[in-house]
Amino acid sequence: MAFIPKKKKKVKKGQEAEEEDQLIRRVKLPRGRETLGLLDQRLGASRVRVRCLDGKTRVCRIPGRLKRRLWVRPGDIVIVEPWEFGGDEKGDVIFKYKPIQVQWLETNGYLKKLTDMDAF
Template sequence: MAQRFHRDEEEGEITRVRLPHDREVFGIVQQRFGGSRMKVLCLDGKTRTCRIPGRLKRTLWVRESNIVLVEPWELSGEEKGDIVYKYKNNQVDFLRKHGHLKKLENVDEF
């Protein structure tokens, strides 16, 4: 059976933007390793090897220089984490405008 494609939100419209809760941090995807693993530079200054959890593997398509939300692991959280959410371009503009991504201004990818 074929899947139907629905456009839930328009490009310019921002409904709700997810912000970090508890231990979650913003991050930029630097390099993809394959097998749903990638290297992410987090806003807390640490570089983590992150993975996309199984429940999001087929729905979350991440490329280099995407802004993502990372949840560090409880064990070895300094080095590893899970990618929980990927921000769209209009959401990134909203976050920059409201000052949530101030530390990303000096990163060369943007």
């Protein structure tokens, strides 16, 4: 009788990332002019409507370097950098938080102002 080894299961790229997501390594926080925001609506053509912590609603674009890697949905928490010209109405999405990172932000009080705005 010959010994036949069992086949190993192939792990897809997404499954590897899911296991690593459960650990919080480092959470990126807004710097300088950047602000946190809640994504309200996808507008198409790499544009989204975001409610920012500074109380303004901006139409933000997803830059080309992030366009294919950054998939966003309404309700996601993102970092927005307002434009120098028309910064009250327009900006760029810099980063999207993963669910475990959003929990960390909530427990440390970074999203407290955002939940107060949801009451309206």
